[in-house]
Amino acid sequence: MSNNKSKDKLSRRTFVKKAAFYGAAGVGLFGLAATPLLKRDTGDSFKDLFQKHYKKLDEEKLKIILKKLEEKTKKQYGADVRIDADKPIKDVVFGYALNLDVCIGCRKCVQACVEENNQSRDPAIEYIRVLELDKGGFNLEHAEHNYDHEVPLEDKFYLPVQCHQCENPPCVRVCPTKATWQEKDGITVVDYNWCIGCRYCQAACPYDARKFNFFKPKIKAEEINPRQSYLGNRIRPAGVIEKCTFCIQRTRKGLMPACLEACPTGARKFGDLTDQQSSVRYILENKNVYVFKEELGTIPRFFYYFD
């Protein structure tokens, strides 16, 4: 370029010199700007970043991961926990029915859910949302989400909403990484170690069932439920989605979901939809059943009914 006479144009040598100078200054400044990263604590080692998708893990590998997660919980939260990888029970499809004539809106289910599923207490994450609606309609726009008074009110009724475990789940369809899927027993789960936190599923869910960890979950050690499941109630990392799993850590072991056990009015019924003798089956066949947002074609496995 020595034959170039343009005064604006750099010679190759000055270019290299200047590039080195500005490059060094740039690296220094950006390094300085990056100092907040030192405080970032995901608890992941470099190797953890390359963990495979849940469905691609063999038994051996899964065991090691579960063990590691238990250690991590001990280190980060100071609690001794046991994390299983509960598999779906063969030929069982779970369904849930809720009696709207009986529900009094006391939110005991909400509380029990949080305690069972190790949700962050601050900021508070809740899987169940109870809407207070005017009698005489289903107008959600007039729903009261944050009521704080004695219940039930005379002219109101209460609509608890949680994941509907759809047979045709829009949230699963939109996930770009297959981090969420429907298990054989109909439960839609999330691999919290695979989710990239794009929140597309939140936009797709018509029931507001998905919650995002905007911060690292905060729970006191003594409040942690130690019986945990990989796809269920283990403490989630920051930056990923979580949701109701019908308490797979309980229901796959033959127990009832925590929200059902906490309900003082018996409004909640849970069981195997393939079992002719189950209470949910009885309700579906004999009661007036309301499917929430049926027109969206999500085919929920969560039903509301009336006496």
Place this chain on the structure above:
Amino acid sequence: MKKNIFSFISELFLNMFSGSKKYRFWLLSLGALILIGFHFYCRQLATGMGVTGMTDQVSWGFYISNFTFVVGLAAGAVMLVIPAYIYDKKSMHEIVIFGELLAIASVVMCLLLVMVDLGRPDRFFHMFPIIGLFNWPSSILTWDTIVLTGYFLLNIYIVFYLLYMRYLGKTPEKKYYIWAVYISVLWAVALHTVTAFLYNGLGARPFWNSAIIAPRFVASACVAGPAVIFLSLKLLGKYTRLEFFFFENATRVLRNIITIALSINVFFLLSEVFTEFYTQGMHTASVHYLFFGLNGHFALTPFIWLSIILNTTALIMLYIPKLHGSDRAFTIACGLTITGIWLEKGMGFIVPGFIPTPLGEIVEYFPTLTEFLITLGILAFGLLVFTLSIKAVLPLVQTPRNIKIL
């Protein structure tokens, strides 16, 4: 010295970083904005996405809004190729290079804007085939990954080939690039359509669940892209001593594109507004919220009305025959409509989709300073890429024209 691909690239780099004091000051200013944005992004990474204004109710905000707008820029920029090739307007051929450079810079911004919106950017590779689990064809987001990357590569290829030929002093051979040019036009439409489908296909969000969204996106892209090109050429003309022999002709074509596309865009918006308001169903709550507020919540109303005022003012300015000769009026109209479309895409489209929530709850959204500065940093980065690439190719575009650039 022998001319080969290496000398070509080093020439580009030399061009990029040589320049006047003003030019260096401009680069450093952009660098400062990028630095600030980067710092706040690091803080967001360390603390969590909670530093943004987003919530479980409004789960996409300023980042995705700007992403949507910038996708429009990328797509719109290449729309210039249509008059240049399909109608074979020779005067447009050189502008196409600028369009493609803008497209490249825009795609870079798009990728960054998606990246900063991820809760776990360290796992972003899960989104790719083979090393991740690519949920294609089910997830529209995977389609978006494909169209964005494809678009990026196509444009890089075209620009690189044409300029390299020019550098060598050869006439570009049509068989090596013309197919790419045509594909890039289709791809530009696909790019914005896919981005519209991203929101469009969600039954949970009636506000987005409307077939007019994709046409609206393409129409507004055809406004914003050419308008940004015009403004940048205008600035180039002011700050370099370049004479663009094609400028006057090109301005006329740009004006026509913008006038028609903006008319269509406004028409689409009005059609949508009519459908929503006249129907008066429960599904129209979001539109009510957007235009007039709902149950005492009004956060977005100023934005949408400002956007409408800006766009219609621009349109009227473009329609008035007296102003047709005025370069200045056109410049102002471009500025107005770019701002108008930016507001319409962000606070006027993404955010109201979430308000009220599918369960009828109203939680309002406003970006935090962190979100604002990170976005500003990314826009500055895009502008830096755009500036550097223009600077790199400018001497090639303005050399004596014994060879046509395209």
